[in-house]
Amino acid sequence: MQWLDALIQGVLLGGLYAQYALGMALMFGVMRIVNISHGDLMILLALVGVSLAVSFSLGPFVLLVLLVPIAAAIGYVLQHAVLNRVVSQDPLPSIIATFGLSIAMQNAMLQIWSADTRSIPGGGIEQASWQVGPIFIGVLPVIVLVVATALTGGLDAVLRFSKFGRALRASAADVEAAALTGINPKAVYAWATALAVGILGFAAVFQGLRSTVAPSDGPAQLIYAFEAVIIGGMGSVWGAFMGSMVLGISQAIGFRISPGFGILAGHLVFLAVLAVRPQGIFGRS
Amino acid sequence: MTASISASGDLPAVTVRRQTLSGTVAIIIGIALLVGLVAMPWWAGQGTIRSVVELCCYIAIAQMWNLLAGYGGLVSVGQQAFSGVAAYMMFALAQNLGLNPFLAVPLCLIAPAILAVPTYALLHRLDGPYFAIGTWVVAEVVRLLTTNFSYVNAGAGMSLRVMTQYSAHERAIGVTLLCALMLLVTVGGTYWLLRSRYGLALTAMRDNPVSAASQGVNVPRLRFLIFVAAAVGTGLAGAIYFMAQLRITPEAAYGPQWATVAIFIVMIGGIGSIEGVLIGALIYFFADRWFGEFGATYLVVLGVLTLLVALFARGGLWGLVNKVVDAPWFPTRRILVSGGGE
Amino acid sequence: MSAPLLSTHGLQAFYGDFQALFGIDFEVAAGEVVALIGANGAGKSTLLNAIMGAIRVAPDMVRLDGAPTGGAAPHVMVAKGVGIVPEGRRLFTGMSVEDNLRVAIDHSAGGNDAWTLERVYALFPILKDKRRDLVQSLSGGQQQMVAVARALLNQPRVLLCDEISLGLAPKVINEIYAAIPSISDAGTAIVLVEQDVGLAKKASDRLYCMLEGKVTLTGKSADVSREDISAAYFGAGHAVA
Numbered sequence: 001m002q003w004l005d006a007l008i009q010g011v012l013l014g015g016l017y018a019q020y021a022l023g024m025a026l027m028f029g030v031m032r033i034v035n036i037s038h039g040d041l042m043i044l045l046a047l048v049g050v051s052l053a054v055s056f057s058l059g060p061f062v063l064l065v066l067l068v069p070i071a072a073a074i075g076y077v078l079q080h081a082v083l084n085r086v087v088s089q090d091p092l093p094s095i096i097a098t099f100g101l102s103i104a105m106q107n108a109m110l111q112i113w114s115a116d117t118r119s120i121p122g123g124g125i126e127q128a129s130w131q132v133g134p135i136f137i138g139v140l141p142v143i144v145l146v147v148a149t150a151l152t153g154g155l156d157a158v159l160r161f162s163k164f165g166r167a168l169r170a171s172a173a174d175v176e177a178a179a180l181t182g183i184n185p186k187a188v189y190a191w192a193t194a195l196a197v198g199i200l201g202f203a204a205v206f207q208g209l210r211s212t213v214a215p216s217d218g219p220a221q222l223i224y225a226f227e228a229v230i231i232g233g234m235g236s237v238w239g240a241f242m243g244s245m246v247l248g249i250s251q252a253i254g255f256r257i258s259p260g261f262g263i264l265a266g267h268l269v270f271l272a273v274l275a276v277r278p279q280g281i282f283g284r285s
Numbered sequence: 286m287t288a289s290i291s292a293s294g295d296l297p298a299v300t301v302r303r304q305t306l307s308g309t310v311a312i313i314i315g316i317a318l319l320v321g322l323v324a325m326p327w328w329a330g331q332g333t334i335r336s337v338v339e340l341c342c343y344i345a346i347a348q349m350w351n352l353l354a355g356y357g358g359l360v361s362v363g364q365q366a367f368s369g370v371a372a373y374m375m376f377a378l379a380q381n382l383g384l385n386p387f388l389a390v391p392l393c394l395i396a397p398a399i400l401a402v403p404t405y406a407l408l409h410r411l412d413g414p415y416f417a418i419g420t421w422v423v424a425e426v427v428r429l430l431t432t433n434f435s436y437v438n439a440g441a442g443m444s445l446r447v448m449t450q451y452s453a454h455e456r457a458i459g460v461t462l463l464c465a466l467m468l469l470v471t472v473g474g475t476y477w478l479l480r481s482r483y484g485l486a487l488t489a490m491r492d493n494p495v496s497a498a499s500q501g502v503n504v505p506r507l508r509f510l511i512f513v514a515a516a517v518g519t520g521l522a523g524a525i526y527f528m529a530q531l532r533i534t535p536e537a538a539y540g541p542q543w544a545t546v547a548i549f550i551v552m553i554g555g556i557g558s559i560e561g562v563l564i565g566a567l568i569y570f571f572a573d574r575w576f577g578e579f580g581a582t583y584l585v586v587l588g589v590l591t592l593l594v595a596l597f598a599r600g601g602l603w604g605l606v607n608k609v610v611d612a613p614w615f616p617t618r619r620i621l622v623s624g625g626g627e
Numbered sequence: 628m629s630a631p632l633l634s635t636h637g638l639q640a641f642y643g644d645f646q647a648l649f650g651i652d653f654e655v656a657a658g659e660v661v662a663l664i665g666a667n668g669a670g671k672s673t674l675l676n677a678i679m680g681a682i683r684v685a686p687d688m689v690r691l692d693g694a695p696t697g698g699a700a701p702h703v704m705v706a707k708g709v710g711i712v713p714e715g716r717r718l719f720t721g722m723s724v725e726d727n728l729r730v731a732i733d734h735s736a737g738g739n740d741a742w743t744l745e746r747v748y749a750l751f752p753i754l755k756d757k758r759r760d761l762v763q764s765l766s767g768g769q770q771q772m773v774a775v776a777r778a779l780l781n782q783p784r785v786l787l788c789d790e791i792s793l794g795l796a797p798k799v800i801n802e803i804y805a806a807i808p809s810i811s812d813a814g815t816a817i818v819l820v821e822q823d824v825g826l827a828k829k830a831s832d833r834l835y836c837m838l839e840g841k842v843t844l845t846g847k848s849a850d851v852s853r854e855d856i857s858a859a860y861f862g863a864g865h866a867v868a
Binding site for chain 1: 354358360362407408410411412413414415416417418419421422423425426429430432433541544545548552556580581582584585586587588589590591592593594595596599
C-alpha cells in the first residue's frame, strides 16, 4: 500500500514539475536555447508572490491573477532585451548569458529576501486533504495536477490550432523560411518566452503554497524541468508532461526507499533513460 | 619554428613562420614565473603561497573549461564533478589508504578519467544547451553519492590529517611543485596541442564543426578526447586546491561556484585563447580579494558582467586587445612569409 | 515599359569580407515575368536575398514603388508585397500542407486577397488531396507546389522564385511552369531564377544574365540569341557549349 501511496504522491508531485517543464520544452522547441535562469525566475516570482501576499493579505487565487501577467511581462522583456541577442546555432552565447543572469538573480534575491525559506499563506488549503482508505490525498496537490493538465492541454491546443501556434511551429521548423513567409521571428520568440515564463507564474504560486522557497532553490528546479523534458522526449508538450510524472514518481519512490535517495533516484532515472532511450520515453526517434 | 614549403610551378616561394617577438618574450617571462613559483617556499610567506596556489588552480580550471568550450564546442556547467571526484579520490588514497599524499595527486586522476567516459557517452546525445545542463546533473549525482558514502565520511567531509607529518616548509615545496606541474600540463599542454597537428583540426572545429568534419577531422573522436583531457586537467586542479585547503566537504567540492569561476574567467578574459584565461584569472583573483567582502552584491556584479560579455563582447578583454594590437603571447597561427624559402 | 514595381540600383552585397554583388541594376514591372539566369555562384540567389532583406544592404539600393526598402527585414518585405519561393523549398517540416499554407495566409500582405486556399488548390489540385499530410511525406514536385502556393498566399505583388525546377523531373517541371502564366495573368510580377536557360527564355518576357556578381546581358527574352547568352553566361573567350 505504501508503494501505491508513493505512486500517487509522485504523480501529484509531477504536476508541479510539469509546470516548470512546459516552458523549458516550449523555449527549446522553438529557439533551441535553454534559459539557465528558468528556475531562478520561478523562485523570483514566488518570492514576489510571498511579499505581495503578506503585504496586501492576498489569497492564492488573486495572487495567481496578479502574478501570471507579471511573469509573462518579465518573459517578454527578457527575450527582447537579452535572449533575442543570443539565439543562434552556437549554444555558447545563450548558455553564458543566462548563466550570468542566474548568478546575478540568485544573489540579488539573497540580498532582498535573505536566505530564509518562505511560503505563500494559502488560508488552510495547503493542509486540506481527502482520505481514501489508508491514503491521504492533498487537495492542493490535486489542484496543482489539474492545473498542470489544463496548461498542457491548453498549450498543445494553442500550438496546433492558433495563428500564433502555427507561427511558433513554423519558426521552430525553419526560422529563415518563416521570416520569408512574413513572420517576425523576434516577435514570435518574445511571445513564446512570455508564454513560457507566464506558465512559471502558476508554478511559482503553487510551489510557494505547497512547500517553501529560498533564493538558492532555482538551480534544483531548473534541473527537474530539464530532466522531465528529456525523460518525456524532446519536442512535445505532452512528452514534457509525462516526463514530469515519471520524474515525480521516481523521486517519490526513491524517497520511500531512503529519504536521502529521493532526488538521486530522479537523477538516476534520467541517466537511465538517456542510456537506453535517448529520444525520451514518449519521443519519436 | 619555421618550415619551408618547396614551391612548385609558378607559385612564389613562402616560409611558414609561427614564432613572434611577443611570443618569445612571453615564453621567457613564463619560464621565469614558473621558476619563481617553485622557489616560493624560500622567498614567500605562507599567506602568499596559499593565494598563489589558489590562483594557479583558477587558471588550470579555467583553461580546461576554455579547451572544452572554446575549442571543443562543448559547453559544460558541471566540471565540478571532475575536480570534486579527483580531490575526494586523493583524500581517500592519502587519508584512508595511507598513500603518500603527493603521490596520491597524480594517482587520483584515474577517477575523473574513468568518470568522464560514461559521462560523455551519455551526454553527447544531448543537443548543445541540454548537454550543459546534463553535466550539471552528473555533478549533482556525484555530490549526492558522496554525501551518502560513509567511506569518505559522507556529508561531514574529511580532513587531510596525514599532512601533519610534514613541516609547513615541506608542504609548501610539494604544493608549489605540483602547481608548476599543473600549469605546465594544463596551459603548456593546451599550447602544445594547439601547435601540434591537432591544432589546426581544433581551430577548424571551433570555427565550423560541420566543415571541419567534411575536411577529414574526426570531430566526435576529437571531442571525446578533449572531454576526457579536460576532466583530468580539472581533476588535477581540484586535487591540488583541496590539498592546500587540507579539508573537503561535498558542498565545497561539487558546488556550482566552480563553474561560475571558470565561466567568468574565460568569458571576461576571452574565450578561445590562452592569453584570455590568464588575464581573466588575474582579474577574478584580485576582484575576489578586493570586492569579495561585499558578498552577494559582488556576485550580482560578476553575473551581470558575464551576461554583458555574452551579449556585447564575445571575445572578452583579449578580443578587445586583439582589435588594437597584434602581439600574441602564445602564437598558434601559421604566418606565410612571401619571398622566404630558398 | 511602365515604371518599375521593384528595382535595384548599383546593388552591392557582401558575405563578411567577400563581395558577392558588384553594382546590380535590375528592375521588374507589374505583371512582368523576368528571368534571371547565370551559372552557379553568379550571384542570382544573393540578389534575391538582398532584395528580401536576408542580407543587409543600403536603403537606396532596393526600391519598391520607387521608395527605398533596402535593409528592411524579410517579414517587412513580405508585408510590403514581395513574396519568395526560397531555394530548396524550405517547407515547415512537421506541419501539414494546409498548415504550411495557413502560415502564409496568417502573414499575408494587406490590401489584397487575390489568392485563396481554393485558388491555389485549383492551380495545384494534388495539394487539395494531400492537404492533411505532413509536407515531408510529399514528393519533391509536390513540395515545390506547396512552396509556390505558400508564397502566393502571402498575396505578393512580385513573386521571386529561386530555382523552382532544381532536382525535379522534366514532367513535374512542366507542371509547375504551367502555373506561371496564370499567376502573372492575375497581375503578379514574377522573377524566375533559373539555371535551365531554355526554360527561362521560354517562360519570361525579359531576361538578365549574371556572371561573377555582375549583370552581363539584359534584353527581351525573344530577342536575345543563344550566342549572346552563351557569351554572357560563361564570360568572353569561352566556346559555346
